Amino acid sequence: MAKAWFTLNVNDKKRRVKIEPDEPLLWILRDDLDLTGTKFGCGVGECGSCSVLIDGIARRSCRVQAQNVSSGQKIVTIEGLGTRENLSPLQKAFVEHTAFGCGFCTPGMIITATALLALNPNPTREEIIEAMDNNLCRCGSYPNVIEAIMAFTNGTKP
Amino acid sequence: MEVTRRQFLKSLGSSCLLYAVSYVPGSGMQKIYSEPWPADKEDIECRFYALDTNYLDCFAFHEDGRVTVLAGRTELGQGFETVLNAIVTQGLDIPSNRLTIVLGNTDVCPDHGPTVGSSATEQVAWGIWEACSQLRKDIIRRAAKTHKLQVKDLIYQGGVVRSKREPERVIKPVETGRGEIVYMTLDPQASSSDRVTLEYKDLGLDNVNAESIVTGTRKYASDLKLPGTLYADWHIPPYHRKLTRIKSVDLADARATSGVNRVERIGSKVVALAERYNDVVKTLTRVKSVWEKPNRPKELRVEEEIRAGAVFQEIKEQTGDVNAGLASSYKTVTETYRTHYTAWAPIETYSALAKMEPGGDEVTIWSGSQYPHRVRELASLSLNLPESAIHFIHSPVGGAFGGKVAPPVSQEAADLSRRVGAPVKVIYSRKNQFQKRGLYKQACVFDFSTGVGTDGRLQARKLDIYQDLGEGTRDTYAAPHILIKHYRTDMPVNQANTRGTSYVQIGFAQESHMDMVAKAIGHDPFEFRRNNVVLESFVPLIDACADMIRYPRSGLGPDEGIGIGLCNHGARQMGVAAAHVKVNRKTGKVHVKEICAAYDIGTIINHRTVTTCLRGGMIWGLGWVLREEVKLDGHSVYTEHLTDYGVPRFSDTPEIKLQFLDNERPGKPRGCGELAVIPTVAAIANAVYHAIGVRFYTTPITPEKVLKALGKT
Ligand code: FES
Numbered sequence: 001m002a003k004a005w006f007t008l009n010v011n012d013k014k015r016r017v018k019i020e021p022d023e024p025l026l027w028i029l030r031d032d033l034d035l036t037g038t039k040f041g042c043g044v045g046e047c048g049s050c051s052v053l054i055d056g057i058a059r060r061s062c063r064v065q066a067q068n069v070s071s072g073q074k075i076v077t078i079e080g081l082g083t084r085e086n087l088s089p090l091q092k093a094f095v096e097h098t099a100f101g102c103g104f105c106t107p108g109m110i111i112t113a114t115a116l117l118a119l120n121p122n123p124t125r126e127e128i129i130e131a132m133d134n135n136l137c138r139c140g141s142y143p144n145v146i147e148a149i150m151a152f153t154n155g156t157k158p
Numbered sequence: 159m160e161v162t163r164r165q166f167l168k169s170l171g172s173s174c175l176l177y178a179v180s181y182v183p184g185s186g187m188q189k190i191y192s193e194p195w196p197a198d199k200e201d202i203e204c205r206f207y208a209l210d211t212n213y214l215d216c217f218a219f220h221e222d223g224r225v226t227v228l229a230g231r232t233e234l235g236q237g238f239e240t241v242l243n244a245i246v247t248q249g250l251d252i253p254s255n256r257l258t259i260v261l262g263n264t265d266v267c268p269d270h271g272p273t274v275g276s277s278a279t280e281q282v283a284w285g286i287w288e289a290c291s292q293l294r295k296d297i298i299r300r301a302a303k304t305h306k307l308q309v310k311d312l313i314y315q316g317g318v319v320r321s322k323r324e325p326e327r328v329i330k331p332v333e334t335g336r337g338e339i340v341y342m343t344l345d346p347q348a349s350s351s352d353r354v355t356l357e358y359k360d361l362g363l364d365n366v367n368a369e370s371i372v373t374g375t376r377k378y379a380s381d382l383k384l385p386g387t388l389y390a391d392w393h394i395p396p397y398h399r400k401l402t403r404i405k406s407v408d409l410a411d412a413r414a415t416s417g418v419n420r421v422e423r424i425g426s427k428v429v430a431l432a433e434r435y436n437d438v439v440k441t442l443t444r445v446k447s448v449w450e451k452p453n454r455p456k457e458l459r460v461e462e463e464i465r466a467g468a469v470f471q472e473i474k475e476q477t478g479d480v481n482a483g484l485a486s487s488y489k490t491v492t493e494t495y496r497t498h499y500t501a502w503a504p505i506e507t508y509s510a511l512a513k514m515e516p517g518g519d520e521v522t523i524w525s526g527s528q529y530p531h532r533v534r535e536l537a538s539l540s541l542n543l544p545e546s547a548i549h550f551i552h553s554p555v556g557g558a559f560g561g562k563v564a565p566p567v568s569q570e571a572a573d574l575s576r577r578v579g580a581p582v583k584v585i586y587s588r589k590n591q592f593q594k595r596g597l598y599k600q601a602c603v604f605d606f607s608t609g610v611g612t613d614g615r616l617q618a619r620k621l622d623i624y625q626d627l628g629e630g631t632r633d634t635y636a637a638p639h640i641l642i643k644h645y646r647t648d649m650p651v652n653q654a655n656t657r658g659t660s661y662v663q664i665g666f667a668q669e670s671h672m673d674m675v676a677k678a679i680g681h682d683p684f685e686f687r688r689n690n691v692v693l694e695s696f697v698p699l700i701d702a703c704a705d706m707i708r709y710p711r712s713g714l715g716p717d718e719g720i721g722i723g724l725c726n727h728g729a730r731q732m733g734v735a736a737a738h739v740k741v742n743r744k745t746g747k748v749h750v751k752e753i754c755a756a757y758d759i760g761t762i763i764n765h766r767t768v769t770t771c772l773r774g775g776m777i778w779g780l781g782w783v784l785r786e787e788v789k790l791d792g793h794s795v796y797t798e799h800l801t802d803y804g805v806p807r808f809s810d811t812p813e814i815k816l817q818f819l820d821n822e823r824p825g826k827p828r829g830c831g832e833l834a835v836i837p838t839v840a841a842i843a844n845a846v847y848h849a850i851g852v853r854f855y856t857t858p859i860t861p862e863k864v865l866k867a868l869g870k871t
């Protein structure tokens with residue numbers, strides 16, 4: 001396949017990359033745009049560590065090809081949610097609840113949880129589990145992640 | 159490690175005061191050594207044993223008040239850096255922004271052995287705490303000498319020495335000897351005159367890497383890049399690597415892949431290199447190869463083959479006359495348990511970046527490792543370069559669990575970098591992560607014969623352990639007659655330790671068996687254990703678990719059950735877990751509703767770190783006993799995806815309650831990571847028995863097996 005120019009809107013910036021049309025978004029983010037917070041864990045859509053928001057929906061960037069994202073779609077990576085000096089409230093909750101072990105799956109967890117909370121600002125424990133169930137963490141940080149999300153929403157839903 | 163002035167001046171600048179601290183032999187400070195690397199095996203995870211040693215931690219006091227600590231062991235996601243941070247900031251009374259901790263850089267860090275078996279906190283962190291207490295005293299003495307003051311007039315506070323008489327007078331440690339190296343040998347038994355007495359307080363610190371983790375800015379080895387870096391990965395055989403050899407390979411198609419830089423056969427291996435990882439992936443699907451078919455049956459009869467190939471190793475324990483003890487027992491229970499193959503399956507696959515200098519005589523490697531000095535040693539052998547020419551820099555690891563001690567990925571990256579004259583980053587595909595090394599947590603067989611008296615006390619315990627790696631458990635149960643033998647065996651795949659070490663399998667088997675012994679005489683499993691544990695200090699832990707999980711209780715729903723499991727992990731760490739499960743008779747699925755656990759693990763450095771680690775270990779245990787399995791037969795491994803392997807998920811997550819009875823036997827921290835896994839697997843298996851009255855003699859307890867046992871297939 002021949003390389004072609006693509007324009008992507010990533011973290012509110014227009015980025016142009018020359019790339020093969022079937023290149024997975026994951027590797028464009030990591031290699032062309034230096035956004036390495038989006039992780040490679042399986043490459044086949046099973047682990048969720050490569051999750052990014054595309055128009056607010058959590059998608060697996062290893063399964064999204066360059067040719068299938070339009071320049072009008074807004075891509076948000078973990079780097080677009082907050083910085084060390086200015087953490088997003090959910091990122092803060094993850095810090096406060098040590099919602100990680102090695103931290104490798106964590107960006108994907110935070111992205112997926114951000115998408116969940118946008119749709120359902122007050123999820124129950126069961127709703128959290130359902131929404132997050134395809135994000136894998138081998139360190140077993142699940143209880144802490146659930147706690148972080150519950151604390152963030154105050155667990156006010158009955 | 160030889161601490162050379164040159165090394166330190168190079169790494170720290172000449173204006174610091176440097177302490178190189180060693181520990182006197184016999185002081186309980188141990189380095190874990192690994193057995194020599196067997197020359198006949200290309201790739202194994204090593205076996206370890208502990209030995210007293212002197213080793214050197216280094217503390218550098220800088221002009222600007224910063225302190226650098228160079229220590230052994232590495233951060234693997236278990237929170238070791240956080241633990242060290244908590245200890246040194248308190249030990250030296252400095253804020254955390256003035257402390258730099260360097261771990262896993264072979265140029266400057268001491269060789270403390272591998273970070274395995276939860277020993278880092280106990281052995282390294284606590285040693286550093288002891289060091290801080292004696293360092294404070296020494297710095298006061300030095301200050302008195304250099305500034306002609308009285309020791310009794312000086313105190314150490316806020317990282318400096320102050321005069322009690324003139325509060326304005328401040329002496330920085332570095333002022334007592336710029337560019338000087340002080341060699342200090344610590345004796346934990348040192349008299350109070352040689353130390354400042356410190357009392358550790360758990361301040362509940364955030365993980366020191368939390369902010370970089372949640373913002374995605376923490377750089378794992380797979381995230382590092384140098385200009386001109388090529389990605390690489392391997393084509394692997396379709397058969398067990400130790401049973402096959404490559405016959406022929408056709409690379410024409412692969413070489414025609416657009417974007418590929420090189421496809422090369424190196425010995426029996428084929429590697430693809432490209433600027434883009436996606437091109438490496440595409441290229442590898444086009445490699446055609448023919449391999450020798452293994453010269454053995456395709457069917458793998460695990461238990462039979464383990465027994466057939468067993469070689470007696472040693473008698474682990476022998477007291478009394480076990481056969482006489484069994485013969486005179488009121489009841490005897492004879493059972494066999496068998497476990498299955500599992501994998502580490504970290505979310506970050508093996509990754510390493512290496513840059514060989516032009517000329518090929520010096521290389522820098524970035525990767526995650528549980529034992530950086532071992533990586534350097536192995537790279538030195540395989541690259542035929544002196545160790546001093548190999549600079550290994552430990553990078554954050556996306557999960558290790560015993561599988562990243564010194565994996566070959568570092569050597570591979572270094573070798574490829576030399577071949578292609580560019581930096582090379584090797585990243586294993588998920589399939590390669592599962593299959594390339596051919597190392598798995600082993601299937602084992604355990605034969606038990608246990609005799610018990612009318613009073614419910616164990617009379618005789620006979621146990622044959624068939625386990626290639628590791629050696630079963632420290633004894634949990636007392637009996638007047640004991641005979642435990644250990645056999646090793648050779649199987650088509652090699653054996654490796656994972657989280658929970660080699661105690662997981664026997665933990666499952668022994669605790670399942672003890673339940674059956676209790677049953678044989680009609681005793682309650684909790685009470686039976688209270689009567690038979692080898693250490694009295696188990697009893698409060700059992701009580702705590704019974705209490706938390708409300709056992710015994712009436713009103714458990716249908717097909718619900720509660721089970722208990724114990725673990726004695728080396729006499730210094732004890733854990734008990736109780737699990738509450740519900741079995742779905744339609745699907746056969748075991749749902750773990752709750753796990754409660756109590757631990758006796760000594761002083762807790764950072765409660766938050768320990769809790770996170772323990773919960774993670776419990777989920778690991780749940781996965782091992784109910785979900786995970788590497789599918790293999792006598793020829794091949796078939797597992798290549800995380801989902802068919804069965805890594806536990808959010809929906810498997812039980813409610814977890816923990817209690818620490820560290821007041822029972824306070825003292826130095828004793829580590830805990832492994833301790834979470836072992837009692838959990840046993841508690842779940844026993845809860846399943848309590849729920850449906852079916853004992854499972856093989857793991858994992860899958861829905862298929864449950865349905866079959868319930869007569870529903
Ligand atoms: S890397 Fe995309 S889901 Fe695993």
Ligand code: FES
Nearest residue numbers: 101103105137139
């Ligand atoms: S924190 Fe290690 S994989 Fe999730």
